[in-house]
Amino acid sequence: MVEVLLLILAVAYFARRGKGKPVTKEALDDMLAGAATAGIITPAQREQLLAYAAAHHPSGGRFGGVAWLAVLGGLFVVAGVSLLIARNWEDIGPVLRVGAFLMLLLAVGESAIRSRERALALALPLEIVWLFLPLLGIGLYGQTFQLTGDALQPFLVWLALAAPLAWLSPRPFVATLHTAALVLVLFAGNYVIDGFASLFGVGTAPRSMLALTGEPTDPVAWLLSIVMLALIVLQSLRLLPQHHRHHCVGVVAFWVFGVLVGPTPIRIEHPGWIVLAAVSLATLWVLVLAYLDTSIEERATATTAWLGALYALTFTWHMTDPARGDVTTTGVGVIVATTVLALGAALLLPTQRLSPRPSWALAGKAAFVVPVLVTMLFLGEDVQLVWLAAAVLNVALFAIAAGLMWHGSLVHEPAQVNAGVLVMLAILITRFLDVFRDMLQSGIGLIVAGALLAGLAWALDRTRRRLIGAAS
């Protein structure tokens, strides 16, 4: 029953999404041809516009509603086949199981190839089923022949077998799923599977071939992880839709952070070094995307991570002791290198990547450099340095929020204004609750606090509207 309700909800959601589908190449071609005939644009301008559209909106760049429904259909079929295999049909002999699977793989693959240029609703589910069939086949063989081994190996073999589909598919869906699977397998293999096994005492499974945790260190696991990371970057840049193409920078940043805080041989347990790593990596992530001249939407995740890291550090004025913990030389080396890279990238970034106004671009550079420098205070042995860092970061975040609002109105960018308002609201509410926490114990205190917050919301909303009005 729940599955049916979910299906209805999904159909309704995706059908609604489908209404806002982008203009197709054919429709744009027709419209521009009409405009050229009517004398609104010249034939040369029509060609230029078509070339621009092809460069900035490659076909399949966005997932429409029908496509999502087709993906959902394919995934349902995959889940169904998986459940059928999991039933373990003991009455069916191994020869029949192997033969039936080979026939199914051949039939699905050939059907997907034949239908790839035809209806999307048929071709896409077939491609999805074909993508997952090798994984289901490995599971079937494992069950039939009682195979036990590395928990990650079947997934790695599947990813290798399915890679040609990701690269040869005319649509980005298969590549997106394949790349997401690469990321999941990498992180699960590096940090999760072995930690989970040791946590729950599942001692019968061998150590994962991707495990970076535990002793002794396995060089093959590191090499394989770096190769997978390189493949994720390559596939993201070459195969993913425009708006998801640069998520790979964040994946690399998270992977480096995982190596530093996970139970790996270069683990850092000193909170000061950990926060410096987090701020430096987040800063580097935003700056790389800025250097690549990505859109505001493409930078949204990186900007959220960067602002989130700074916001989290504003709470550190509650700390009663300075940060202490074990470090490794290699770990510290990685953090120092990342910090130097982040500072260098901020200083060397071309100013027009941050703002068309040179003075604002310099302010932007300062917004990236100052938090990294301030975070170094967490390495000090005196807790007063931590409090100083927390105070400066509060001021810095407030300045960044105000700067985003102001700059957004100057360069006509409402998204920046909204982001600035959100950050400002978060800081003000948090500090308000921090400072007046005791007052909230009484009824009068709650009324006063509520009135103050309502006034704050009104003032911020008014400012936001005025700035957005100026921006547009």
Add this chain to the structure above:
Amino acid sequence: MTRWLRIALLAQVAFFAVWGGRLLTSHTDAAVVWLATEPVDPRDLLSGHYVALRYAMGTADGARCPQELRDSAPRAVWVELILGTETVVTAEGVTALWEPVQCRAEPPPPAGVWVLGTLDGDGRITYGIERMFVAEGSPLREARSGSVVAKVGVNDAHEPRILDLVPKHPTTNVPTEE
């Protein structure tokens, strides 16, 4: 592009055909040994329910591996099994359990029953027989520790594979042997 997709499909089919063929033939006429087990019951995301198994030879101590082998882990090891003195009663009759007697780093001589395993840095040895996949309604899923024995086939390449997991009969029902 269609040509390359067909090549990819044929490569996948060839991979599964060769692998399936090898799995179908690798344990025909294999030697059979019976091993005492300690089962627990988790689930595999890919292949459904299974009974996880531990064996006495699953540790370097249990398999009697010398210290120098443990120091050079992870590595492949060969463990020799011989018929032990302990017997159990199953639906297939009274059978003696096999026990590990020695462990070595080099491929063993042709005589005797040797199983190939991987010794890791924690002193565990895995043989690829640590799981027995069972149907959803199988009573084996409820098997308690030590209540089942594993029937294991060992081929000429010393690769073990679980053939069956058989419940032990209560000793009170043991038919007296002449």
